[in-house]
Amino acid sequence: MIKFSLLQLGDALRSKKISSVELTQLYLDRIAALNPELNAYITVNEEMTLAQARAADVQLKQGEGGALTGIPVAQKDIFCAAGWRTTCGSKMLSNFVSPYDAHVIEQFNRAGAVNLGKTNMDEFAMGSSNETSYFGIVKNPWNHKTVPGGSSGGSATAVAARLCAAATGTDTGGSIRQPAALCGISGLKPTYGVVSRYGMIAFASSLDQAGPMAHSAEDLALLLNVMAGFDERDSTSIKCETTDYAQDLSKPLSGLRIGLPKEFFAAGLGADVARAIEASIAEYRKLGATVVDVSLPNSRLSIPVYYVLAPAEASSNLSRFDGVRYGYRALEYTNLADMYEKSRAQGFGEEVKRRIMIGTYVLSHGYYDAYYLQAQKIRRLIAQDFSDAFKQCDVIMGPTTPTTAFNLGEKGDDPVQMYLSDIYTIAVNLAGLPGMSIPAGLGDSGMPIGLQIIGNYFDEARMLNVAHQYQQVTDWHTRMPQHVKV
Amino acid sequence: MSLSIGDVYKIARLARLGMTEQEAEEAHTQLLSIFSLIAEMQAVDTTGILPMSHAQDLTQRLREDVVTEKDERELFQSTTSHIKNGLYLVPQVIE
16 A cells, blocks of 8 residues: 555545555554654654544545545645644754644645644755754665755655655755655655745745655646645745646657756766666657757856855744744843843754854845845846756756765765755756656665756646656656665 | 954854854854855856846735734744733843
């Protein structure tokens, strides 16, 4: 059953082969057995989860419900969920029980999905290895000595280890695609504005976007159908026609033009990753696609630009954590300023403090033009590169990451090395484009490799079609980590 | 890039982050290394380029000026124990 697609699970539930309570209990038992080692979940609440499963069974019994009714989905702990502890991976929110639901949570509840628990993540989504979580590191189920990637590392591990049927993630600079690649699963970051950010704890508001993480493009399409949609409570939510993201899955790919940016295949790319990406491009040629060389000349600047803009936005967003209305408050302090300084010093981890410091500096008097404004101008150049490239192609492809999963602790002492691991994903967020990662092979060490597919604005249905057709002729997305017991 | 240890203390104060001497020194080293990564950006000629603050070219939506939320003060204040008579408690600010 844990190898079933979401469509197959839906059929099994509707045909009464299994009840939602039984299916949910199966996953809860797996979590109880495997989570102590993998640490993919921060919070599991059997009582609340099973109550949702029982409600789904009532709906199913009456022949009601939709595609996800009764299906257990894990939620990244960045989404506020009423009555659930919602920590964002931080000591600052370790005691925070959300009084309300994020839009994404509302949408899943409305669809009848069962919330299986809150998954581990880098603190406030700041990290690429899941090592900055206050709740401990997460292990990659393919090799417990390596990182699952981040910041949605808990969701990626939970999906890969079959500790849920599917999961949610968020992606500010690669936080869905990079862990999806390192854990051998599929993940999609939609166009900025497609999924509401209401109730999703803010990191860098002009870049943050939520998306699904699952085993296949087909599963992602069903999940995106639930997550996407206009929400007036998010001022950047985009009003557009309702799309069935699964509608184009089975379209043939003949005539598809794939752009390969030469900058994505330059120095720094691992040889095993390069081979796997080339093999998958060859597969696409067999499916009828043609390949065109494109260039994204400013993409090398995406990391410096990102590390000005994202911390600037974060320093502003995280100023709300002052120990007054919610969150951690220091036990001892002498006055109000001292209370703020101690609560924030003790409540935030090192990486979060580092980024608040960068952001505060680049926004401070005398530095704003040289850093913040200059970064915003280069952001436009980066976005322009993509729109030029899309004049020649329908989708852009390349590696999601330069290497397969690195070892736990390997980059922990050197923030700059850690930042460079997101070299292929960050530009997509700066431009606001949709991007996804699908499994495309195994590296020299037997670890998964991700193929990144970047689409034009609002072209998610086509990207899912492109990914789905590849998954019809390859089986990388069905491979499972050896350690995972079925 | 000439970020001094004095600047580190100044930023920490602006950001309301308490910092020990040792933490400030560590932060100083790491910030210098991060700003040397960021420095690559400075050489780019951006004359005549408009800053891009956002991924989508959106204008702020407006709505009727009417009450849309109901009073949920008790629920929202359930997230802290530092309250009295519906007010948040903080250290005395005015002598």
